Amino acid sequence: MKIVHITPTYFDESSIIGGGERYPTELAAWMSNFVDTTLVSFSSVRRTYNQGKLKIETYPVKHLIHGNKINPLSFQYLRSIISADIVHIHHIHTLVSDLGCLIAGLLGKRVFVTDYGGGGSLVLNHKLPVFRSYKNAIAYSRFGLDFIPVELQKKSVLIKGGIDTDKFYPDTSLKKENNILYVGRILPHKGINYLIDGFHLLNRSDYKLKIIGRVYSEQFYQDIKHQTEGLNVEFVHDANDQRLIQEYRTATVTVLPSVHTNCYGDYTPVPELMGFTLLESQACGTPVICTDAGAMHEFLDNAKTGFVVKQNSGEAIATALRQIVNLSPLEYAEYQIRCREWINPLSWLTVVQRHLDIYKDAK
Secondary structure, eight states, rough: EEEEEEEEEEEEEETSSSSHHHHHHHHHHHHHHTTTEEEEEESSSEEEEEEETEEEEEEESSSGGGGGTTTTSSSGGGGGGOOEEEEEEEEESSHHHHHHHHHHHHHHHHHEEEEOOOOSSOOOTTSSGOOOOOOOESSSHHHHHHTHHHHHTTEEOOOOOOBTTTTTTOOOTTTTSSEEEEEBOOGGGGGGHHHHHHEEEEHTTTTTEEEEEBBBBBBHHHHHHHTTTOOOOOEEEEHHHHHHHHHHHHHSSSOHHHHSTTSOOOOOOOOSSSSHHHHHHHHTOEEEESSSSSSSSGSOOTTTEEEEEEEOHHHHHHHHHHHHHTOOOOHHHHHHHHHHHGGGGGHHHHHHHHHHHHHHOOO
């Protein structure tokens, strides 16, 4: 079986590395350990290279439709479909997705799709019966299932996860520190301002809030920096994987406070389709707190591995923080054990095997 994953997200140093890029990349990389797998995407130059067993092909793009990095104009990539048995397309509403689906269908390939929300302003599926060629639409959260077009709903399947449990795991030799952790991009819809409010309301001078992530909105960054004046808050913008795992393992709790409507009044229907941060933290044995935005509530066991709180509320976050920091050592250890147990079924090994089973069963 030869599998080709096609992701329209523009592969470039300036790319916003979110779930829409990370999920197909990690899925393809883990899948390459079992079958011949190629990841196809787009950048400013033509490149062919290997990342472990995964072959990566990027095709040059001369034009981004309406300047949208998720909707490149390209035709060269279609040649990658010819030798494939399975074509898995990532993102439903882009021109390259529609073209890839139509050509793969005409060539008799088995075609699948996973969506990440959003898309391009110019697509073909509004005018042409593109969706007929998809065997299945694969979602990785129940929340994500609701965004799959009506024509694909009957073909939709759910595969929740995944997480690299070989990389993210507890280290019992490390002591827990009084750190409250945020990991993610610094963008308004991430709701970091509400976490800072919650940390302020917690009123524990013996605790530190660590905010780890790259800045993608300078205005928001300056606003939250101003908000942290007088508080024990540290920003880290250059954490490598080793530092990140260390922070997960030693933190008391990790918080992902994303929102649908941010502090500037802007609304996004899909703030989180999963929340890698939640999986990574629990895999390292650290409880989590998230809001009820998007799909995040699906990826923790409420009141057992962490807490789900209402969004846009510093008070709600502060209440959950108090529940975590006031746990006895025995109670906290039980949370740690449950975190690791909860995450096991969401490992990439399980997720990849379920994908391969669906690929093989499709007629």
